[in-house]
Amino acid sequence: MSATAQFSTKDRILGAAEELFAQHGFAGTSLRQVTTRADVNIAAVNYHFGSKENLVNEVFRRRMDEMSGRRLAQLKAALQQHPGELEPVLAAFVEPALAMAQDRHGGGAFIRVIARAYAEKNDSLRKFLSDQYGHVLRDFAKAIAGCVPALGKEQLYWRLDFLSGALTYAMADFGLIKRPAGLPEAAHRARAARELIRFAAAGLQADTTDSHSKA
Amino acid sequence: MSATAQFSTKDRILGAAEELFAQHGFAGTSLRQVTTRADVNIAAVNYHFGSKENLVNEVFRRRMDEMSGRRLAQLKAALQQHPGELEPVLAAFVEPALAMAQDRHGGGAFIRVIARAYAEKNDSLRKFLSDQYGHVLRDFAKAIAGCVPALGKEQLYWRLDFLSGALTYAMADFGLIKRPAGLPEAAHRARAARELIRFAAAGLQADTTDSHSKA
DNA sequence: GTCTATAGTCGGATAGAC
DNA sequence: GTCTATCCGACTATAGAC
Known part of the structure; x- marks a missing residue:
């Protein structure tokens, strides 16, 4: 085990x-x-x-370094091979997280650890994560802004938060969706990635006018 | 305090x-x-x-009863007054959660407690929540399905999970967005609701064809 | 580098007086 | 219904033998 x-x-x-x-x-x-x-x-x-606190940090560092590296590499490739396209950028954000979740090296548990970290908000851990990996999120923000120029900075950040929330939630197997017994883990994760990218792409590209009334 | x-x-x-x-x-x-x-x-x-465990359950019951009641009432009104429109349904899901977050009766803390509950996944608490309040989510699923008939059941559930994740995350003040010092709490929450409804409406209505390639 | 042993603290829960 | 006092187990951390 x-x-x-x-x-x-x-x-x-x-x-x-x-x-x-x-x-x-x-x-x-x-x-x-x-x-x-x-x-x-x-x-x-x-x-x-x-100390226990330092152990927590090291548990994070081991996986986050790998995940951030993959995200940035895939982002770079997406910007070169599909300039101006949103979905490849989102794939670079989403897929490494999901890939980690099905890694046999035990990364699967880690993705739920991330969800924990977001919930355990007041910790020094949040500062550690922000200091160490905040630049990754900023790079993605820039890339997405390039794909959706109509999006204001503030709206971009809101929508990025929504994407992060949806990703975290889906990764951690919260919610309604449970993997069907027959479906292999890998196929389930691939489906999750596809669905999330589609959902987020539409959400990010939604109309940006500021209205409160009907569509 | x-x-x-x-x-x-x-x-x-x-x-x-x-x-x-x-x-x-x-x-x-x-x-x-x-x-x-x-x-x-x-x-x-x-x-x-x-016991402590029972105290946790009671902390939930006190707020969830109120929030679920408001959600269902607002959903009912939305279906009557704006039949077939998606955004009022989403507002019924999102706004009571956000309203609670700015309630002076201390509901503001509770919204972060909900985020905790999702993270502390293996608890008996999750069963308690699913048993007691699962029907609310099912009612919203039905209403949304009525607004977006092209959406398959599985895709609907995926997207509902994404919405729940985005809501939870935004509610808990995770992420990039911090309330600007000048802006009152209420205005910040209203902005959050508007942005999330817009984002989720677009995501829910995204193309439903099953492709992995470009838009 | 790994062990035993223990210091010192804090946890949830309860008994019983009022 | 509320209090004091206390039991007892679990916790982090460390000292010191090997």
Whole structure:
């Protein structure tokens, strides 16, 4: 179930922590649960990470570096190969997140950890994430602004927030949609990506006039 | 800051718990913090609620009953007064949530509690919410399907999930958008509702053909 | 680098006086 | 219905042997 062999103590702790954080949240997970699952001694976590808070940060860093890298690479390719097109840009934002969710390396748990992080708002963790990965979101904002020039800056940010929310929510298997028993995980995720890109593209390109009344 | 006078012990506990749950999550909030803020004795919470888990449920019930009622009433009015129009239906879904967020009775904290609930996924709380309030979502699904007949059932559910995610995320003040210092809270929320309704209406009405390529 | 043992704190819950 | 006092388990973190 969890990583047990051939990994270093440090990696086993990170893997076990990731799974447990996804299941029970940060505050809801004790270091004792982590070390029990990782099959290491309770003292090891403080030796390797210093504190629980730092362990949380390191759990994030390991995956976020990879996901951000993939997003930016795919964004660059989209801008070169499909200049001016919105959907490839959105795909660059959405697909790496979904790919991670079906990664056999345990990234699947991480995507739910991200959802946790957004909910556990007041933490130093949010500052850590904003400092370390805020530039990724800004790059996407620029790219999307290039595809939808009519969109004002403020409206762009609102709609980006809506996209992020929809992505987070869908990734974490909240909500109504459950994967049908027959459908493989990969196909389900691909479907999710397609649907979300379509939905968000339409939403981002919606009329920008400021009216409160009917369509 | 918190409710202190003229409310019953039970209500003071509920109010304090709501604020703290919003800030620190369920697992991250101790009953001692709750009773300190409510200015009641530590034993009172067990006398009135029996256990921490039950207190969590009651915090939800108090607000969800009200919010669900408003949503359904506004939905009914929308269907009568604007039959076939999508945006009034979406307004019925979005606006009561946002109205609650700016309610002086402390509902503002609750909206972040909802976000917590979605993140703390494995809890008995999720079953409680699904059992008690699932019918509300089903009513909205029906109404939206009536406005966008081309939408298949599965696609409808996907898009409803995206809407829920965007709403939850926006409500909780995650993301890029922060309320400008000058703008009153109420105006900020109204703006959020308008933007989200516009975004979601376009997303829900997006082309439903199943293609992965360009627009 | 990994262990045992423990310090020191805080958690939820309850018993019983008023 | 509200209080004081307390039980007892779980927690993070660390000291110190190996």
